[in-house]
């Protein structure tokens with residue numbers, strides 16, 4: 001009896017050990033693939049926000065065709081180099097966890113509830129055949145109802161008209177706030193205007209924007225049953241297009257063109 005208990009325990013232990021080893025090796029072995037897949041998903045969202053994603057083509061090849069620049073949020077300047085940071089590997093979200101690379105957003109300015117803003121961000125540029133900027137793709141993020149929503153918005157070359165919007169990570173509820181991913185809702189964005197007289201006016205409203213409304217270009221239909229997520233999207237637009245975000249950079253680009 002005793003012997004059979006020991007045997008049973010030994011067999012269970014060996015099975016557990018073997019299984020745990022298999023799971024750990026799989027987890028470690030697949031980690032790089034998972035990281036690469038996650039990166040690829042994000043690259044697809046960047047390309048989709050810029051309305052240039054071609055599912056028939058290799059993602060990395062398409063992504064490598066984009067020009068990437070650092071943005072110094074303190075000065076609004078775009079640069080190809082910043083200290084020892086690499087444009088390929090620099091992760092601006094990770095930078096928000098490092099007090100040397102980020103700044104605490106003062107409470108009265110933290111409309112998107114991001115708490116820390118990276119000092120250096122990244123922007124993606126699409127150029128036309130003459131080398132002029134045709135679109136800019138800008139990272140945005142802000143709190144929804146359940147957590148931070150991370151995405152990209154792209155602008156046409158007037159640096160005011162929206163070309164597209166995409167979210168690559170959020171915790172909103174499927175069927176409610178997660179409708180930020182609904183292609184029909186995302187299709188409402190192209191053509192909308194961010195600024196009117198230098199003020200950020202674009203908002204996700206409650207209900208439906210009417211095309212005969214004189215402010216139609218500044219209004220996106222609300223997500224039904226998800227007023228709080230909708231407000232979160234409005235807040236992130238307001239924050240990232242303010243002076244804490246991209247407005248200084250956009251004004252300087254505007255003066256150049």
Ligand SMILES: Cc1cc2nc3c(=O)[nH]c(=O)nc-3n(C[C@H](O)[C@H](O)[C@H](O)COP(=O)(O)O)c2cc1C
Pocket residue numbers: 145146171172173174176177178223224225226227228229230
């Ligand atoms: C389980 C559950 C999940 C919800 N998820 C969301 C959500 O993801 N986004 C959101 O804005 N509201 C969500 N809500 C609803 C909010 O609590 C709130 O009622 C809603 O934002 C009000 O929107 P309305 O004025 O359009 O009805 C959820 C409610 C429940 C009960």
